[in-house]
Amino acid sequence: MHHFHYVGPDLHCESVDLAAVAKLYGTPTYVYSAGTMADHYHRLQQGLAGLDLQICYAMKANSNLAVLRHYANLGAGFDLVSGGELRRVLAAGGNVRTSVFAGVGKTEAEIKLALEHGIYAFHVESEPELARISHVAGQLGVRAPIAIRINPDVDALTHAKVTTGKSDNKFGIPLRHAAAAYEAAAKLKNIEIKGVQMHIGSQLTEAGPFVEAVKKIAPLAAQLKTAYGITYFSIGGGLGIVYQDSLASGQPAWWDALPADRRPLTPETYGQALTPLLAPLGLKVLLEHGRFMVGNAGVLLARVEHLKRGAGKNFLIVDAAMNDLVRPAMYDSYHEIVPLHRDSSRRALTADIVGPICESGDCFAKDRKIQEVGEGELIAFMSAGAYGYVMASRYNTRGMAAEVLVQGSMFELVNARETFEQLIAHEKVPAFLQ
Numbered sequence: 001m002h003h004f005h006y007v008g009p010d011l012h013c014e015s016v017d018l019a020a021v022a023k024l025y026g027t028p029t030y031v032y033s034a035g036t037m038a039d040h041y042h043r044l045q046q047g048l049a050g051l052d053l054q055i056c057y058a059m060k061a062n063s064n065l066a067v068l069r070h071y072a073n074l075g076a077g078f079d080l081v082s083g084g085e086l087r088r089v090l091a092a093g094g095n096v097r098t099s100v101f102a103g104v105g106k107t108e109a110e111i112k113l114a115l116e117h118g119i120y121a122f123h124v125e126s127e128p129e130l131a132r133i134s135h136v137a138g139q140l141g142v143r144a145p146i147a148i149r150i151n152p153d154v155d156a157l158t159h160a161k162v163t164t165g166k167s168d169n170k171f172g173i174p175l176r177h178a179a180a181a182y183e184a185a186a187k188l189k190n191i192e193i194k195g196v197q198m199h200i201g202s203q204l205t206e207a208g209p210f211v212e213a214v215k216k217i218a219p220l221a222a223q224l225k226t227a228y229g230i231t232y233f234s235i236g237g238g239l240g241i242v243y244q245d246s247l248a249s250g251q252p253a254w255w256d257a258l259p260a261d262r263r264p265l266t267p268e269t270y271g272q273a274l275t276p277l278l279a280p281l282g283l284k285v286l287l288e289h290g291r292f293m294v295g296n297a298g299v300l301l302a303r304v305e306h307l308k309r310g311a312g313k314n315f316l317i318v319d320a321a322m323n324d325l326v327r328p329a330m331y332d333s334y335h336e337i338v339p340l341h342r343d344s345s346r347r348a349l350t351a352d353i354v355g356p357i358c359e360s361g362d363c364f365a366k367d368r369k370i371q372e373v374g375e376g377e378l379i380a381f382m383s384a385g386a387y388g389y390v391m392a393s394r395y396n397t398r399g400m401a402a403e404v405l406v407q408g409s410m411f412e413l414v415n416a417r418e419t420f421e422q423l424i425a426h427e428k429v430p431a432f433l434q
């Protein structure tokens with residue numbers, strides 16, 4: 001599942017001692033495992049073996065240039081959602097021609113940029129957007145490749161903020177309007193109909209909703225193939241990962257001990273459920289996973305500032321905060337928190353694990369049991385590779401954290417910690433106040 005494990009008492013990423021990384025680059029620092037990313041990419045490929053697959057890594061989950069280059073080297077395209085992300089693909093040496101452009105509010109400038117770089121397709125979310133893409137393509141004298149995102153009205157059974165395939169979400173076109181939307185697209189001479197798309201949500205832990213959605217859209221995909229010669233069906237992303245006990249899930253023994261119906265969704269189960277539904281269509285299948293690809297491939301390292309013992313409550317105050325990793329504050333999400341140095345002679349401690357920001361919401365975990373750690377000692381937030389650094393902010397004038405990539409026994413800083421000077425570089429005091 002991932003390459004974070006203890007070697008003796010010390011937590012390692014692949015063959016690298018994480019304490020050494022913290023010593024060199026300070027904390028808070030994100031550390032990513034290239035080996036884990038490659039494994040997940042290959043497991044997804046193998047899980048749906050037999051299909052004509054194109055994996056477009058959903059780069060919004062982690063868009064560090066090194067991560068993008070790693071996926072580009074593995075052969076992935078990208079699922080991008082802004083002009084900025086497109087430029088990141090170019091900067092990382094990735095291929096825009098195997099990448100798709102999603103999102104509900106693409107600007108004219110972004111559409112133009114994507115057309116100029118030969119985007120594989122736009123994933124269109126509404127009729128007005130289709131008109132805009134056609135207009136920009138007309139100005140450039142080209143035809144814009146598109147797929148329309150269909151909202152299958154399926155409950156993804158996940159957190160409300162990451163459910164996207166219900167009819168009351170802002171995403172996609174309802175299934176009953178799909179035929180009319182494609183007819184309208186076919187009449188636009190600067191539009192080339194190329195596929196059909198769905199994406200029902202994130203962090204799905206069961207195959208059921210994927211199956212339900214694919215079953216709903218498959219008949220439409222077959223009709224579109226006959227009517228317009230579409231060549232692909234994008235089934236989106238959303239494969240969930242294990243956040244609870246993710247360190248242990250690196251060990252097969254833990255996994256095997258779970259009853260089959262309690263095992264989290266794997267790419268193998270996902271593939272077994274979907275391949276029989278997709279194969280008869282004879283279409284290329286696009287996958288756009290983000291979290292599954294990088295979630296368990298990253299940790300956030302932090303240092304303990306204080307252990308504050310309160311009346312009936314302990315607080316472990318660390319140097320990472322909600323600005324570095326917002327998921328617990330934003331989605332009430334769980335991250336496993338472990339010491340970098342395990343010491344069986346220490347007692348267990350129950351504490352709220354909090355950052356230094358002036359908000360009660362700056363809390364990573366409540367009443368969490370963890371080995372007693374003191375000032376200056378190091379901890380890791382596990383499974384922080386997806387929606388971690390990319391959602392970070394500079395709240396409380398805290399610079400952006402550093403990022404490090406590990407491969408085997410090699411590691412390198414792939415994003416330097418932001419300095420105070422960089423943080424304020426674009427601000428100024430206006431003349432009328434001087």
Ligand SMILES: *Cc1c(COP(=O)(O)O)cnc(C)c1O
Nearest residue numbers: 058199202237238288289290291
């Ligand atoms: C966010 C998103 C994804 C990736 O979701 P994950 O849960 O990270 O796999 C894929 N496709 C679209 C359209 C998205 O918005």
